[in-house]
Amino acid sequence: MSSELMAIEAARRLRNDTVCFVGIGLPSTAANLARATHAPDCVLIYESGTIGAKPTELPLSIGDGELADTADAVVSVPEMFAYWLQGGRIDVGFLGAAQIDRHGNLNSTVIGPYDSPTVRLPGGGGAPEIATSVRDVFVMLNQTPRTFVERLDFCTSVGDRVRVVVTDLGVLEPQDGELTLTQVHPGVRVDDVRAATGWELRVADDVRETTTASEDELRALRALRTKGDA
Amino acid sequence: MAEIVSLADAISALVRDGDTVALEGFTHLIPHAAGHELIRQRRRNLALIRMTPDVVYDQLIGAGCARSLTFSWGGNPGVGSLHRLRDAVENGWPRPLELNEHSHAGMAAAWAAGASNLPFGVLRGYRGTDLPAPATVTCPFTGEELAAVRAHRPDVGIVHAQRADRQGNVQLWGILGVQKETVLASARALVTVEELVDELEPRPGAIVLPHWVIDTVAVVPGGAHPSYAHGYYDRDNDFYKRWDQISRDRDTFTRWLDEHVYSAVAA
Numbered sequence: 001m002s003s004e005l006m007a008i009e010a011a012r013r014l015r016n017d018t019v020c021f022v023g024i025g026l027p028s029t030a031a032n033l034a035r036a037t038h039a040p041d042c043v044l045i046y047e048s049g050t051i052g053a054k055p056t057e058l059p060l061s062i063g064d065g066e067l068a069d070t071a072d073a074v075v076s077v078p079e080m081f082a083y084w085l086q087g088g089r090i091d092v093g094f095l096g097a098a099q100i101d102r103h104g105n106l107n108s109t110v111i112g113p114y115d116s117p118t119v120r121l122p123g124g125g126g127a128p129e130i131a132t133s134v135r136d137v138f139v140m141l142n143q144t145p146r147t148f149v150e151r152l153d154f155c156t157s158v159g160d161r162v163r164v165v166v167t168d169l170g171v172l173e174p175q176d177g178e179l180t181l182t183q184v185h186p187g188v189r190v191d192d193v194r195a196a197t198g199w200e201l202r203v204a205d206d207v208r209e210t211t212t213a214s215e216d217e218l219r220a221l222r223a224l225r226t227k228g229d230a
Numbered sequence: 231m232a233e234i235v236s237l238a239d240a241i242s243a244l245v246r247d248g249d250t251v252a253l254e255g256f257t258h259l260i261p262h263a264a265g266h267e268l269i270r271q272r273r274r275n276l277a278l279i280r281m282t283p284d285v286v287y288d289q290l291i292g293a294g295c296a297r298s299l300t301f302s303w304g305g306n307p308g309v310g311s312l313h314r315l316r317d318a319v320e321n322g323w324p325r326p327l328e329l330n331e332h333s334h335a336g337m338a339a340a341w342a343a344g345a346s347n348l349p350f351g352v353l354r355g356y357r358g359t360d361l362p363a364p365a366t367v368t369c370p371f372t373g374e375e376l377a378a379v380r381a382h383r384p385d386v387g388i389v390h391a392q393r394a395d396r397q398g399n400v401q402l403w404g405i406l407g408v409q410k411e412t413v414l415a416s417a418r419a420l421v422t423v424e425e426l427v428d429e430l431e432p433r434p435g436a437i438v439l440p441h442w443v444i445d446t447v448a449v450v451p452g453g454a455h456p457s458y459a460h461g462y463y464d465r466d467n468d469f470y471k472r473w474d475q476i477s478r479d480r481d482t483f484t485r486w487l488d489e490h491v492y493s494a495v496a497a
Contacts, residue, residue, distance in 0.1 A: 126334040
């Protein structure tokens with residue numbers, strides 16, 4: 001399943017000494033998978049104020065009680081954003097979005113005009129400052145022409161610290177300030193990725209194929225169940 | 231000393247039509263019962279503030295209580311969009327809703343400033359976004375230009391907590407969100423609690439809000455449900471998922487409101 005490989009590919013990029021700011025969904029899956037496999041000491045910070053959370057199953061929300069129970073420290077939300085995020089203590093921040101452009105700018109606010117939107121999305125939350133305060137931004141998104149757009153309807157967060165975009169089709173990384181296809185997942189052709197991109201996609205000279213998920217990775221991933229599904 | 235009264239009396243005494251009201255809770259200790267009491271007492275034209283408006287704000291907005299919403303993330307955590315919020319913004323139902331949109335860091339700074347009795351909060355934020363540009367200030371020491379956000383100073387701040395003693399000192403633990411800031415920044419503060427105890431025994435990570443910064447305490451067991459109260463009950467994840475269906479359609483929502491809020495007896 002492509003979402004499994006997305007989580008696995010993102011997890012592979014986290015190191016044992018990485019401090020990462022995690023949101024719910026695939027980022028949380030990826031970070032917990034890293035912790036369950038090659039990076040047991042990877043520090044997970046959820047914006048609800050839990051530092052060093054070690055959940056045994058995937059939380060449904062960033063504020064689930066188990067995050068606080070297993071954390072090294074629980075801090076207030078103003079402290080989280082001021083001392084820890086703005087303070088420059090975080091290596092990797094994960095972001096998702098409804099739209100991305102070729103520079104890694106993201107929209108999670110509205111589709112259509114702001115004052116009369118076609119779709120009012122939940123909004124940026126922590127994204128604007130995560131995007132400018134962590135060292136490396138990791139983006140996880142499904143790749144379609146509706147999501148990978150020539151022009152954002154709204155810029156929620158800027159892309160200058162986006163280091164990698166992991167999609168259901170492959171991996172994009174910035175080269176000279178533009179997201180460039182550097183990896184395709186097994187069974188995906190470069191042309192498939194081009195067709196799923198709303199701009200003229202730049203492709204690296206040496207596109208490689210993503211390493212297939214190992215049995216260990218899959219076993220660890222499937223052992224992380226979402227609480228609400230239990 | 232904080233007065234200890236029923237929830238219905240507390241809302242009736244503290245909240246007026248047109249007030250700026252914050253019911254805070256960062257996924258934990260969300261004061262759902264107090265929100266339902268606002269709906270039951272048919273408060274109107276409220277200017278609502280909350281970092282993460284979720285299900286109870288969806289209910290307040292769908293019930294027609296709000297004229298504006300100041301926020302940074304409005305969704306059903308782990309599930310998706312808030313359909314009543316979307317209907318108000320996209321179609322003006324049941325009335326148009328003015329949005330004052332921020333980032334989390336900006337909202338958090340505005341709460342800290344309000345609690346500190348400062349006129350604004352300062353942060354390195356909002357760079358490059360299309361969010362309504364905040365004002366800026368220049369650092370007098372380095373010349374750096376920083377974002378400035380107006381302090382939150384609601385008429386009424388409402389939070390839920392685990393317990394209070396008979397004087398109205400309130401103790402809470404687990405994820406603390408902006409509970410303390412909300413109480414300190416607000417002109418009038420109401421705290422709903424799970425239980426009243428003779429003595430607040432110390433707990434790891436717990437904070438105490440002294441009775442003299444709180445106007446009113448109401449004892450409402452289960453008052454955070456479907457959110458949770460750490461050490462008392464878990465988050466009802468199933469309800470959050472069901473809300474997606476209940477809230478999608480105006481009629482289903484209205485029936486839910488009639489059955490579970492208007493005809494329910496006040497706590």
